[in-house]
Amino acid sequence: MTTTTPFDDELAVDFDAAAANVDYLLALPGCGGLYLGSVYQEFWTLTMAERIELMRVVADAAAGRVPLVAGVSSASVQDTIELVAVAESIGMDYLMIWPPIFGPRNDEGVLDFYRQVLRTTRLPTFVYSTRLPELGYFLDNVGIQILADEFDHLYGVKDGTGDLTEFLDRTDTFGDRLQIGTPFEEYWALSRAAYPTKAADFILGSSRACYMQTRTSPYLHQMTTFIRCDRHAEAFASLSRIRGLIRLQGESFARGVHPIALMKYAMSLTGHRGVAVRPPTPALSPGDQQRVQTLMAHARLLPQLRATSVTTGV
Template sequence: MSNQQFTGILAAVVTPFTADGSAIDTHGVKRQAEHIIGGGVHGLVPGGSTGEFGALTVSERKQTTELYVEAAAGRVPVVAGTGALSTADTVELSVHAEKAGADAVMIVPPFYDAPSFEELLAFYGDVSETIDIPIMYYNIPSATGVHLTPEQLAELGRKTRVTSYKDTGGDFAWFSAVKEQHAADITALNGWDTLTFAALASGAKAGVWGTASVIPRLCADLYEAVAVRGDLVSGRELWSKIFPICRFLESHNYACGIKTGVELVGVSAGPTRRPVLPLAPEHREELRTLLAAAGVETVTDQVAA
Protein backbone atom coordinates (compact mmCIF):
# COMPACT_ATOMS: atom_id res chain seq x y z
CA MET A 1 0.00 0.00 0.00
CA SER A 2 1.26 3.47 -0.84
CA ASN A 3 0.85 6.70 1.09
CA GLN A 4 -1.81 7.69 -1.42
CA GLN A 5 -4.29 5.28 0.15
CA PHE A 6 -4.51 7.64 3.12
CA THR A 7 -6.83 10.11 1.45
CA GLY A 8 -10.15 11.43 2.59
CA ILE A 9 -11.68 11.24 6.03
CA LEU A 10 -10.86 8.17 8.12
CA ALA A 11 -13.27 7.81 11.01
CA ALA A 12 -11.77 7.13 14.43
CA VAL A 13 -14.35 4.58 15.57
CA VAL A 14 -15.73 3.54 18.94
CA THR A 15 -15.56 0.07 20.45
CA PRO A 16 -19.21 -0.93 20.96
CA PHE A 17 -19.90 -2.68 24.26
CA THR A 18 -22.83 -4.65 25.58
CA ALA A 19 -25.15 -2.75 27.93
CA ASP A 20 -23.12 -3.61 31.04
CA GLY A 21 -19.81 -2.82 29.34
CA SER A 22 -18.46 -6.31 29.93
CA ALA A 23 -17.99 -7.47 26.33
CA ILE A 24 -17.65 -6.32 22.72
CA ASP A 25 -21.00 -5.90 20.96
CA THR A 26 -20.36 -7.63 17.64
CA HIS A 27 -23.58 -6.40 16.06
CA GLY A 28 -22.74 -2.92 17.29
CA VAL A 29 -19.57 -2.92 15.19
CA LYS A 30 -21.63 -3.64 12.09
CA ARG A 31 -24.00 -0.78 12.95
CA GLN A 32 -21.12 1.63 13.26
CA ALA A 33 -19.48 0.53 10.03
CA GLU A 34 -22.69 0.78 8.01
CA HIS A 35 -23.49 4.20 9.46
CA ILE A 36 -20.02 5.56 8.71
CA ILE A 37 -19.38 3.97 5.32
CA GLY A 38 -22.95 4.71 4.25
CA GLY A 39 -22.27 8.36 5.11
CA GLY A 40 -19.46 8.54 2.58
CA VAL A 41 -16.45 8.37 4.90
CA HIS A 42 -13.30 6.94 3.35
CA GLY A 43 -11.81 4.67 6.04
CA LEU A 44 -12.09 3.22 9.55
CA VAL A 45 -9.58 3.47 12.39
CA PRO A 46 -10.47 1.12 15.27
CA GLY A 47 -8.39 0.66 18.39
CA GLY A 48 -7.36 4.26 18.98
CA SER A 49 -8.24 6.69 21.78
CA THR A 50 -11.82 6.96 20.51
CA GLY A 51 -11.98 3.17 20.71
CA GLU A 52 -10.91 3.16 24.39
CA PHE A 53 -7.97 0.89 23.59
CA GLY A 54 -6.52 1.36 27.05
CA ALA A 55 -9.63 -0.25 28.56
CA LEU A 56 -9.45 -3.34 26.33
CA THR A 57 -7.64 -6.60 26.88
CA VAL A 58 -5.26 -7.80 24.19
CA SER A 59 -7.80 -10.37 23.04
CA GLU A 60 -10.52 -7.71 22.87
CA ARG A 61 -8.26 -5.48 20.80
CA LYS A 62 -7.71 -8.32 18.36
CA GLN A 63 -11.43 -9.05 18.27
CA THR A 64 -12.26 -5.41 17.53
CA THR A 65 -9.81 -5.32 14.64
CA GLU A 66 -11.24 -8.52 13.19
CA LEU A 67 -14.82 -7.27 13.51
CA TYR A 68 -14.16 -3.93 11.82
CA VAL A 69 -12.19 -5.55 8.99
CA GLU A 70 -15.08 -7.96 8.48
CA ALA A 71 -17.65 -5.15 8.63
CA ALA A 72 -15.73 -2.97 6.17
CA ALA A 73 -15.64 -5.90 3.74
CA GLY A 74 -13.06 -4.24 1.53
CA ARG A 75 -15.17 -1.16 0.87
CA VAL A 76 -12.80 1.19 2.70
CA PRO A 77 -9.36 0.71 4.26
CA VAL A 78 -9.06 -0.24 7.92
CA VAL A 79 -6.15 1.13 9.96
CA ALA A 80 -5.91 -0.80 13.23
CA GLY A 81 -4.59 0.82 16.37
CA THR A 82 -1.92 -1.50 17.78
CA GLY A 83 0.19 0.65 20.07
CA ALA A 84 1.06 -0.74 23.50
CA LEU A 85 3.47 -0.14 26.36
CA SER A 86 5.83 -2.93 25.31
CA THR A 87 7.44 -3.77 21.99
CA ALA A 88 6.31 -7.39 22.38
CA ASP A 89 2.64 -6.49 22.74
CA THR A 90 2.82 -3.97 19.89
CA VAL A 91 4.41 -6.56 17.62
CA GLU A 92 1.82 -9.17 18.60
CA LEU A 93 -1.08 -6.81 17.89
CA SER A 94 0.45 -5.52 14.65
CA VAL A 95 1.17 -9.00 13.26
CA HIS A 96 -2.36 -10.01 14.14
CA ALA A 97 -3.82 -6.92 12.45
CA GLU A 98 -2.00 -7.68 9.21
CA LYS A 99 -3.16 -11.30 9.27
CA ALA A 100 -6.72 -10.15 10.03
CA GLY A 101 -6.71 -8.03 6.87
CA ALA A 102 -6.00 -4.52 8.14
CA ASP A 103 -4.54 -2.22 5.50
CA ALA A 104 -2.20 -0.49 7.95
CA VAL A 105 -1.59 -0.07 11.67
CA MET A 106 -1.62 3.06 13.78
CA ILE A 107 0.92 2.97 16.60
CA VAL A 108 1.10 5.42 19.48
CA PRO A 109 4.50 5.69 21.19
CA PRO A 110 4.77 3.83 24.50
CA PHE A 111 3.25 6.15 27.08
CA TYR A 112 3.81 6.92 30.76
CA ASP A 113 7.61 6.59 30.59
CA ALA A 114 8.36 8.63 27.47
CA PRO A 115 11.05 6.92 25.35
CA SER A 116 13.98 8.80 23.84
CA PHE A 117 14.16 9.27 20.08
CA GLU A 118 16.74 6.49 19.81
CA GLU A 119 14.38 4.17 21.67
CA LEU A 120 11.52 5.21 19.40
CA LEU A 121 13.57 4.42 16.30
CA ALA A 122 14.28 0.97 17.74
CA PHE A 123 10.64 0.47 18.76
CA TYR A 124 9.18 1.33 15.35
CA GLY A 125 12.08 -0.44 13.66
CA ASP A 126 11.35 -3.66 15.54
CA VAL A 127 7.69 -3.53 14.53
CA SER A 128 8.66 -2.70 10.94
CA GLU A 129 10.65 -5.92 10.69
CA THR A 130 7.59 -8.04 11.53
CA ILE A 131 4.93 -6.65 9.19
CA ASP A 132 4.61 -5.66 5.54
CA ILE A 133 1.85 -3.08 5.87
CA PRO A 134 2.46 0.63 6.57
CA ILE A 135 2.57 2.22 9.99
CA MET A 136 0.80 5.44 10.91
CA TYR A 137 2.58 7.25 13.74
CA TYR A 138 0.06 8.50 16.31
CA ASN A 139 1.31 11.87 17.54
CA ILE A 140 -0.45 12.75 20.80
CA PRO A 141 2.13 14.42 23.07
CA SER A 142 -0.40 15.26 25.81
CA ALA A 143 -0.86 11.53 26.46
CA THR A 144 2.61 10.19 25.69
CA GLY A 145 5.00 12.93 26.72
CA VAL A 146 6.80 12.37 23.40
CA HIS A 147 7.57 15.60 21.51
CA LEU A 148 9.35 14.98 18.22
CA THR A 149 10.77 17.71 16.01
CA PRO A 150 9.65 17.76 12.36
CA GLU A 151 13.12 16.55 11.44
CA GLN A 152 12.92 13.59 13.82
CA LEU A 153 9.53 12.64 12.45
CA ALA A 154 10.95 12.70 8.92
CA GLU A 155 13.86 10.52 10.04
CA LEU A 156 11.38 8.06 11.53
CA GLY A 157 9.72 7.91 8.13
CA ARG A 158 13.00 7.27 6.34
CA LYS A 159 14.24 4.54 8.65
CA THR A 160 11.08 2.53 9.45
CA ARG A 161 7.77 1.51 7.87
CA VAL A 162 6.17 4.69 9.21
CA THR A 163 4.69 6.33 6.10
CA SER A 164 2.30 8.80 7.71
CA TYR A 165 1.39 10.32 11.02
CA LYS A 166 -1.85 11.36 12.66
CA ASP A 167 -1.28 14.70 14.34
CA THR A 168 -3.27 15.06 17.55
CA GLY A 169 -0.91 17.62 18.95
CA GLY A 170 -2.90 20.74 18.14
CA ASP A 171 0.15 22.76 17.04
CA PHE A 172 -0.73 23.86 13.52
CA ALA A 173 2.64 25.50 12.89
CA TRP A 174 4.40 22.20 13.74
CA PHE A 175 1.95 20.26 11.56
CA SER A 176 2.55 22.67 8.68
CA ALA A 177 6.32 22.39 9.03
CA VAL A 178 6.14 18.62 8.62
CA LYS A 179 3.67 18.85 5.73
CA GLU A 180 5.53 21.56 3.82
CA GLN A 181 9.13 20.59 4.49
CA HIS A 182 9.14 16.80 4.93
CA ALA A 183 6.41 15.48 2.63
CA ALA A 184 8.92 13.26 0.82
CA ASP A 185 9.54 11.31 4.04
CA ILE A 186 6.17 11.24 5.79
CA THR A 187 2.56 12.14 5.01
CA ALA A 188 0.82 14.52 7.41
CA LEU A 189 -2.72 13.59 8.45
CA ASN A 190 -4.80 15.88 10.62
CA GLY A 191 -6.06 14.38 13.87
CA TRP A 192 -7.11 17.48 15.79
CA ASP A 193 -10.84 18.05 15.27
CA THR A 194 -11.02 21.82 15.44
CA LEU A 195 -8.11 22.19 12.97
CA THR A 196 -9.75 20.05 10.28
CA PHE A 197 -10.83 22.89 8.03
CA ALA A 198 -7.45 24.62 8.28
CA ALA A 199 -5.59 21.38 7.59
CA LEU A 200 -7.66 20.50 4.53
CA ALA A 201 -7.49 24.06 3.20
CA SER A 202 -3.70 23.99 3.55
CA GLY A 203 -3.49 20.85 1.43
CA ALA A 204 -3.61 17.92 3.86
CA LYS A 205 -4.84 14.89 1.93
CA ALA A 206 -6.49 13.09 4.81
CA GLY A 207 -7.62 13.25 8.40
CA VAL A 208 -8.43 10.79 11.18
CA TRP A 209 -11.53 12.21 12.77
CA GLY A 210 -13.74 10.88 15.57
CA THR A 211 -16.53 13.29 14.70
CA ALA A 212 -16.91 11.39 11.43
CA SER A 213 -18.32 8.49 13.45
CA VAL A 214 -21.21 10.72 14.52
CA ILE A 215 -21.86 12.91 11.46
CA PRO A 216 -20.17 11.07 8.59
CA ARG A 217 -22.07 12.76 5.76
CA LEU A 218 -21.21 16.28 6.90
CA CYS A 219 -17.56 15.30 7.36
CA ALA A 220 -17.37 13.64 3.94
CA ASP A 221 -19.07 16.66 2.36
CA LEU A 222 -16.54 18.98 3.98
CA TYR A 223 -13.66 16.94 2.55
CA GLU A 224 -15.27 16.93 -0.90
CA ALA A 225 -15.82 20.69 -0.83
CA VAL A 226 -12.44 21.78 0.52
CA ALA A 227 -9.92 19.09 -0.43
CA VAL A 228 -11.40 17.90 -3.72
CA ARG A 229 -13.23 20.86 -5.27
CA GLY A 230 -11.36 23.67 -3.54
CA ASP A 231 -14.71 25.31 -2.83
CA LEU A 232 -13.94 27.31 0.29
CA VAL A 233 -17.29 29.08 0.28
CA SER A 234 -19.22 25.81 0.58
CA GLY A 235 -16.55 24.51 2.94
CA ARG A 236 -17.01 27.43 5.30
CA GLU A 237 -20.77 26.91 5.35
CA LEU A 238 -20.28 23.27 6.30
CA TRP A 239 -17.59 24.10 8.83
CA SER A 240 -19.89 26.58 10.59
CA LYS A 241 -22.17 23.60 11.34
CA ILE A 242 -19.42 21.13 12.21
CA PHE A 243 -17.06 23.30 14.28
CA PRO A 244 -19.34 23.75 17.33
CA ILE A 245 -19.70 19.97 17.55
CA CYS A 246 -15.92 19.51 17.36
CA ARG A 247 -15.40 22.20 19.98
CA PHE A 248 -17.84 20.47 22.30
CA LEU A 249 -16.18 17.08 21.87
CA GLU A 250 -12.74 18.50 22.61
CA SER A 251 -14.13 19.96 25.86
CA HIS A 252 -15.19 16.59 27.31
CA ASN A 253 -13.86 13.07 27.54
CA TYR A 254 -13.56 12.40 23.83
CA ALA A 255 -14.57 8.73 23.69
CA CYS A 256 -17.56 9.44 25.92
CA GLY A 257 -18.59 12.38 23.73
CA ILE A 258 -18.41 10.29 20.56
CA LYS A 259 -20.36 7.44 22.15
CA THR A 260 -23.00 9.90 23.26
CA GLY A 261 -23.10 11.34 19.76
CA VAL A 262 -23.57 8.01 18.00
CA GLU A 263 -26.32 7.13 20.45
CA LEU A 264 -28.08 10.42 19.78
CA VAL A 265 -28.05 9.80 16.02
CA GLY A 266 -29.46 6.30 16.44
CA VAL A 267 -26.46 3.95 16.29
CA SER A 268 -25.83 3.28 19.96
CA ALA A 269 -22.52 1.70 20.93
CA GLY A 270 -23.18 1.14 24.61
CA PRO A 271 -21.41 2.81 27.52
CA THR A 272 -17.81 3.81 28.00
CA ARG A 273 -15.87 1.63 30.40
CA ARG A 274 -15.15 2.81 33.92
CA PRO A 275 -13.61 4.93 35.20
CA VAL A 276 -15.08 7.12 32.43
CA LEU A 277 -18.59 8.18 33.42
CA PRO A 278 -21.50 9.15 31.14
CA LEU A 279 -21.89 12.78 30.14
CA ALA A 280 -23.97 14.78 32.56
CA PRO A 281 -27.57 15.24 31.33
CA GLU A 282 -27.07 18.93 30.61
CA HIS A 283 -24.02 18.21 28.43
CA ARG A 284 -25.87 15.45 26.64
CA GLU A 285 -28.65 17.91 25.78
CA GLU A 286 -26.09 20.49 24.70
CA LEU A 287 -24.70 18.00 22.18
CA ARG A 288 -28.20 17.19 20.98
CA THR A 289 -28.82 20.91 20.42
CA LEU A 290 -25.57 21.28 18.46
CA LEU A 291 -26.44 18.31 16.26
CA ALA A 292 -29.90 19.73 15.59
CA ALA A 293 -28.39 23.10 14.69
CA ALA A 294 -26.22 21.29 12.13
CA GLY A 295 -29.31 19.73 10.57
CA VAL A 296 -28.66 16.28 12.03
CA GLU A 297 -31.69 14.30 13.15
CA THR A 298 -31.48 12.78 16.63
CA VAL A 299 -33.51 10.05 18.28
CA THR A 300 -35.37 9.77 21.55
CA ASP A 301 -33.11 9.06 24.51
CA GLN A 302 -32.15 5.48 25.18
CA VAL A 303 -29.62 6.01 27.92
CA ALA A 304 -27.00 3.24 28.09
CA ALA A 305 -26.94 1.19 31.27
Protein backbone atom coordinates (compact mmCIF):
# COMPACT_ATOMS: atom_id res chain seq x y z
CA MET A 1 0.00 0.00 0.00
CA THR A 2 1.06 3.58 -0.52
CA THR A 3 1.87 5.96 2.32
CA THR A 4 1.21 9.68 2.64
CA THR A 5 3.05 12.52 4.35
CA PRO A 6 1.13 14.10 7.26
CA PHE A 7 1.64 17.82 7.72
CA ASP A 8 0.76 19.91 10.75
CA ASP A 9 -1.09 23.24 10.73
CA GLU A 10 2.10 25.02 9.67
CA LEU A 11 2.68 22.47 6.87
CA ALA A 12 5.72 21.02 8.64
CA VAL A 13 6.09 17.25 8.41
CA ASP A 14 4.42 15.59 11.40
CA PHE A 15 6.76 12.68 12.03
CA ASP A 16 4.78 11.42 15.05
CA ALA A 17 1.69 11.17 12.86
CA ALA A 18 3.71 9.38 10.18
CA ALA A 19 4.72 6.72 12.71
CA ALA A 20 1.14 6.35 13.94
CA ASN A 21 -0.11 6.01 10.37
CA VAL A 22 2.08 2.96 9.83
CA ASP A 23 0.01 1.11 12.42
CA TYR A 24 -3.17 2.39 10.79
CA LEU A 25 -2.10 1.05 7.40
CA LEU A 26 -0.85 -2.30 8.68
CA ALA A 27 -4.19 -2.84 10.40
CA LEU A 28 -6.02 -2.63 7.08
CA PRO A 29 -6.98 -6.03 5.70
CA GLY A 30 -4.54 -7.54 3.24
CA CYS A 31 -1.73 -5.01 3.67
CA GLY A 32 1.32 -6.98 2.57
CA GLY A 33 3.81 -4.10 2.40
CA LEU A 34 4.28 -0.35 2.37
CA TYR A 35 5.51 1.87 -0.46
CA LEU A 36 6.92 5.20 0.66
CA GLY A 37 8.26 8.02 -1.43
CA SER A 38 5.46 7.65 -3.95
CA VAL A 39 3.44 10.39 -5.62
CA TYR A 40 1.00 10.12 -2.70
CA GLN A 41 3.79 11.09 -0.30
CA GLU A 42 4.26 14.37 -2.22
CA PHE A 43 7.99 13.69 -2.26
CA TRP A 44 8.76 16.58 -4.64
CA THR A 45 7.56 19.02 -1.96
CA LEU A 46 9.96 17.61 0.65
CA THR A 47 13.53 18.50 1.43
CA MET A 48 16.16 15.77 1.33
CA ALA A 49 16.37 15.88 5.12
CA GLU A 50 12.60 15.37 5.39
CA ARG A 51 12.64 12.48 2.93
CA ILE A 52 15.45 10.76 4.80
CA GLU A 53 13.81 11.22 8.19
CA LEU A 54 10.46 9.94 6.87
CA MET A 55 12.20 6.86 5.56
CA ARG A 56 13.74 6.23 8.98
CA VAL A 57 10.48 6.89 10.83
CA VAL A 58 8.45 4.53 8.63
CA ALA A 59 11.10 1.79 8.84
CA ASP A 60 11.27 2.06 12.63
CA ALA A 61 7.47 2.02 12.97
CA ALA A 62 7.08 -0.94 10.63
CA ALA A 63 9.71 -2.83 12.63
CA GLY A 64 10.10 -5.58 10.05
CA ARG A 65 6.42 -6.53 10.02
CA VAL A 66 6.07 -6.13 6.23
CA PRO A 67 8.38 -5.55 3.26
CA LEU A 68 9.12 -1.89 2.51
CA VAL A 69 9.55 -0.32 -0.92
CA ALA A 70 11.57 2.91 -0.79
CA GLY A 71 10.78 5.45 -3.47
CA VAL A 72 14.03 7.30 -4.18
CA SER A 73 13.02 9.28 -7.25
CA SER A 74 14.39 12.76 -7.93
CA ALA A 75 15.47 15.11 -10.69
CA SER A 76 19.03 14.75 -9.37
CA VAL A 77 20.98 11.55 -9.88
CA GLN A 78 23.16 12.42 -6.87
CA ASP A 79 20.13 12.89 -4.60
CA THR A 80 18.74 9.57 -5.82
CA ILE A 81 22.04 7.82 -5.07
CA GLU A 82 22.07 9.37 -1.59
CA LEU A 83 18.53 8.14 -0.92
CA VAL A 84 19.50 4.67 -2.15
CA ALA A 85 22.35 4.58 0.37
CA VAL A 86 19.99 5.58 3.18
CA ALA A 87 17.46 2.94 2.12
CA GLU A 88 20.14 0.27 2.25
CA SER A 89 21.47 1.43 5.61
CA ILE A 90 18.09 1.22 7.35
CA GLY A 91 17.05 -2.11 5.83
CA MET A 92 14.58 -1.25 3.11
CA ASP A 93 13.65 -4.31 1.08
CA TYR A 94 13.10 -2.84 -2.40
CA LEU A 95 13.69 0.36 -4.33
CA MET A 96 11.33 2.24 -6.63
CA ILE A 97 12.98 4.61 -9.10
CA TRP A 98 11.07 6.84 -11.48
CA PRO A 99 12.77 8.30 -14.51
CA PRO A 100 14.27 11.72 -13.61
CA ILE A 101 11.32 13.98 -12.95
CA PHE A 102 12.39 17.25 -14.59
CA GLY A 103 14.63 18.79 -17.21
CA PRO A 104 15.76 18.03 -20.76
CA ARG A 105 15.59 14.25 -21.25
CA ASN A 106 15.87 11.72 -24.00
CA ASP A 107 15.99 7.93 -23.98
CA GLU A 108 19.75 7.66 -23.65
CA GLY A 109 19.88 10.33 -20.95
CA VAL A 110 17.25 8.51 -18.89
CA LEU A 111 19.02 5.18 -19.32
CA ASP A 112 22.28 6.75 -18.15
CA PHE A 113 20.45 8.12 -15.10
CA TYR A 114 19.29 4.61 -14.24
CA ARG A 115 22.72 3.10 -14.92
CA GLN A 116 24.45 5.49 -12.55
CA VAL A 117 21.98 4.69 -9.78
CA LEU A 118 21.72 0.93 -10.29
CA ARG A 119 25.49 0.50 -10.25
CA THR A 120 25.52 1.70 -6.64
CA THR A 121 23.14 -0.92 -5.23
CA ARG A 122 22.13 -4.56 -5.28
CA LEU A 123 18.70 -4.02 -3.75
CA PRO A 124 15.86 -5.45 -5.87
CA THR A 125 14.56 -2.48 -7.84
CA PHE A 126 11.31 -1.48 -9.51
CA VAL A 127 11.15 1.12 -12.25
CA TYR A 128 8.08 3.19 -12.98
CA SER A 129 6.32 3.60 -16.30
CA THR A 130 3.46 6.05 -16.69
CA ARG A 131 2.12 8.71 -18.99
CA LEU A 132 1.05 10.97 -16.14
CA PRO A 133 1.80 14.57 -17.14
CA GLU A 134 3.61 15.38 -13.88
CA LEU A 135 6.37 12.94 -14.80
CA GLY A 136 6.65 13.95 -18.43
CA TYR A 137 8.65 10.92 -19.56
CA PHE A 138 7.34 7.52 -20.60
CA LEU A 139 9.65 4.56 -19.92
CA ASP A 140 8.76 2.22 -22.77
CA ASN A 141 9.37 -1.49 -23.31
CA VAL A 142 12.61 -0.86 -25.21
CA GLY A 143 14.10 0.99 -22.25
CA ILE A 144 12.83 -1.62 -19.79
CA GLN A 145 14.41 -4.40 -21.85
CA ILE A 146 17.78 -2.61 -21.97
CA LEU A 147 17.81 -2.15 -18.19
CA ALA A 148 16.72 -5.75 -17.58
CA ASP A 149 19.54 -7.02 -19.79
CA GLU A 150 22.15 -4.91 -17.99
CA PHE A 151 21.05 -5.30 -14.35
CA ASP A 152 19.96 -8.61 -12.90
CA HIS A 153 18.66 -6.88 -9.76
CA LEU A 154 16.03 -5.04 -11.80
CA TYR A 155 13.11 -6.75 -10.13
CA GLY A 156 9.99 -5.30 -11.67
CA VAL A 157 7.99 -2.52 -13.28
CA LYS A 158 5.14 -0.54 -11.83
CA ASP A 159 2.84 0.03 -14.79
CA GLY A 160 0.96 3.22 -13.99
CA THR A 161 -0.25 3.87 -17.52
CA GLY A 162 -3.89 3.13 -16.74
CA ASP A 163 -3.95 1.34 -20.10
CA LEU A 164 -5.19 -2.24 -19.72
CA THR A 165 -3.95 -3.36 -23.14
CA GLU A 166 -0.48 -2.02 -22.43
CA PHE A 167 -0.35 -3.59 -18.98
CA LEU A 168 -1.38 -7.01 -20.31
CA ASP A 169 1.15 -6.74 -23.14
CA ARG A 170 3.90 -5.94 -20.62
CA THR A 171 2.88 -8.88 -18.48
CA ASP A 172 3.10 -11.17 -21.49
CA THR A 173 6.39 -9.65 -22.69
CA PHE A 174 8.30 -9.45 -19.39
CA GLY A 175 6.40 -11.62 -16.93
CA ASP A 176 8.92 -14.48 -17.18
CA ARG A 177 11.70 -12.14 -16.03
CA LEU A 178 10.15 -9.21 -14.14
CA GLN A 179 7.27 -8.58 -11.75
CA ILE A 180 4.84 -6.35 -13.68
CA GLY A 181 2.85 -4.55 -11.03
CA THR A 182 -0.31 -2.50 -11.26
CA PRO A 183 -2.17 -0.41 -8.68
CA PHE A 184 -5.52 -1.42 -10.20
CA GLU A 185 -7.11 -4.52 -8.73
CA GLU A 186 -9.27 -5.29 -11.78
CA TYR A 187 -6.22 -5.14 -14.08
CA TRP A 188 -4.42 -7.58 -11.81
CA ALA A 189 -7.39 -9.97 -11.92
CA LEU A 190 -7.40 -9.95 -15.71
CA SER A 191 -3.62 -10.46 -15.93
CA ARG A 192 -3.84 -13.53 -13.69
CA ALA A 193 -6.65 -14.93 -15.81
CA ALA A 194 -4.87 -14.23 -19.10
CA TYR A 195 -1.28 -15.08 -18.07
CA PRO A 196 -1.40 -17.24 -14.94
CA THR A 197 2.29 -18.19 -15.14
CA LYS A 198 3.50 -14.65 -15.86
CA ALA A 199 1.30 -12.36 -13.77
CA ALA A 200 2.71 -10.82 -10.61
CA ASP A 201 1.53 -12.29 -7.34
CA PHE A 202 0.73 -8.93 -5.79
CA ILE A 203 -0.83 -5.50 -6.28
CA LEU A 204 1.84 -2.80 -6.32
CA GLY A 205 1.25 0.65 -4.86
CA SER A 206 -2.49 0.45 -4.43
CA SER A 207 -4.05 3.65 -3.12
CA ARG A 208 -7.61 2.39 -3.23
CA ALA A 209 -6.96 -0.11 -0.47
CA CYS A 210 -6.05 2.77 1.86
CA TYR A 211 -9.40 4.55 1.69
CA MET A 212 -11.93 2.39 -0.15
CA GLN A 213 -12.12 -0.22 2.59
CA THR A 214 -11.95 -0.52 6.36
CA ARG A 215 -11.39 -3.39 8.76
CA THR A 216 -15.16 -3.92 8.93
CA SER A 217 -15.79 -3.38 5.20
CA PRO A 218 -12.72 -5.00 3.58
CA TYR A 219 -13.81 -4.71 -0.06
CA LEU A 220 -10.35 -4.69 -1.62
CA HIS A 221 -9.09 -7.48 0.59
CA GLN A 222 -12.13 -9.54 -0.33
CA MET A 223 -11.49 -8.87 -3.99
CA THR A 224 -7.85 -9.89 -3.92
CA THR A 225 -8.70 -13.02 -1.93
CA PHE A 226 -11.29 -14.02 -4.52
CA ILE A 227 -8.83 -13.31 -7.34
CA ARG A 228 -6.25 -15.63 -5.79
CA CYS A 229 -8.92 -18.33 -5.69
CA ASP A 230 -9.97 -17.68 -9.33
CA ARG A 231 -13.44 -16.61 -8.20
CA HIS A 232 -13.58 -13.64 -10.53
CA ALA A 233 -17.33 -12.97 -10.50
CA GLU A 234 -17.24 -12.59 -6.71
CA ALA A 235 -14.10 -10.48 -6.96
CA PHE A 236 -15.71 -7.95 -9.26
CA ALA A 237 -18.84 -7.92 -7.11
CA SER A 238 -16.67 -6.68 -4.23
CA LEU A 239 -15.27 -3.95 -6.44
CA SER A 240 -18.76 -2.86 -7.49
CA ARG A 241 -19.51 -1.74 -3.94
CA ILE A 242 -16.98 1.09 -4.23
CA ARG A 243 -17.67 1.99 -7.86
CA GLY A 244 -18.67 5.54 -6.95
CA LEU A 245 -15.35 6.21 -5.24
CA ILE A 246 -13.47 4.69 -8.17
CA ARG A 247 -15.31 6.99 -10.55
CA LEU A 248 -14.47 10.01 -8.43
CA GLN A 249 -10.81 8.99 -8.43
CA GLY A 250 -10.98 8.56 -12.21
CA GLU A 251 -12.52 12.01 -12.66
CA SER A 252 -9.53 13.51 -10.89
CA PHE A 253 -7.10 11.73 -13.19
CA ALA A 254 -9.16 12.84 -16.19
CA ARG A 255 -8.78 16.48 -15.09
CA GLY A 256 -5.03 15.97 -14.93
CA VAL A 257 -4.97 16.21 -11.12
CA HIS A 258 -3.51 13.32 -9.17
CA PRO A 259 -6.03 12.51 -6.38
CA ILE A 260 -3.60 12.98 -3.49
CA ALA A 261 -5.81 15.41 -1.58
CA LEU A 262 -8.86 13.22 -2.19
CA MET A 263 -7.10 10.19 -0.73
CA LYS A 264 -5.74 12.06 2.30
CA TYR A 265 -9.16 13.55 3.07
CA ALA A 266 -10.92 10.20 2.74
CA MET A 267 -8.36 8.45 4.95
CA SER A 268 -8.69 11.17 7.57
CA LEU A 269 -12.38 10.34 7.92
CA THR A 270 -11.52 6.82 9.09
CA GLY A 271 -8.68 7.64 11.48
CA HIS A 272 -5.59 8.26 9.39
CA ARG A 273 -3.69 11.34 10.54
CA GLY A 274 -2.89 14.19 8.17
CA VAL A 275 -5.24 15.82 5.67
CA ALA A 276 -3.35 18.94 4.55
CA VAL A 277 -1.32 19.04 1.33
CA ARG A 278 1.71 21.19 0.58
CA PRO A 279 1.65 23.63 -2.31
CA PRO A 280 1.66 23.23 -5.22
CA THR A 281 -0.42 20.08 -4.64
CA PRO A 282 -4.06 21.15 -5.20
CA ALA A 283 -6.32 21.07 -2.15
CA LEU A 284 -9.61 19.21 -2.30
CA SER A 285 -12.60 21.45 -2.98
CA PRO A 286 -15.47 21.59 -0.47
CA GLY A 287 -17.75 20.07 -3.10
CA ASP A 288 -15.45 17.09 -3.58
CA GLN A 289 -15.12 16.73 0.19
CA GLN A 290 -18.88 16.37 0.39
CA ARG A 291 -18.91 13.86 -2.46
CA VAL A 292 -16.23 11.80 -0.71
CA GLN A 293 -18.29 11.75 2.49
CA THR A 294 -21.46 10.78 0.66
CA LEU A 295 -19.82 8.03 -1.38
CA MET A 296 -17.97 6.57 1.60
CA ALA A 297 -21.14 6.57 3.64
CA HIS A 298 -23.05 4.90 0.80
CA ALA A 299 -20.40 2.18 0.70
CA ARG A 300 -20.80 1.71 4.48
CA LEU A 301 -17.29 2.92 5.12
CA LEU A 302 -18.70 5.69 7.33
CA PRO A 303 -21.92 4.36 8.90
CA GLN A 304 -22.29 7.40 11.16
CA LEU A 305 -22.23 9.73 8.13
CA ARG A 306 -24.65 7.49 6.31
CA ALA A 307 -27.14 7.85 9.15
CA THR A 308 -26.70 11.63 9.13
CA SER A 309 -27.23 11.76 5.38
CA VAL A 310 -30.44 9.79 5.61
CA THR A 311 -31.70 11.99 8.43
CA THR A 312 -30.97 15.24 6.65
CA GLY A 313 -32.08 14.04 3.25
CA VAL A 314 -28.66 14.54 1.61
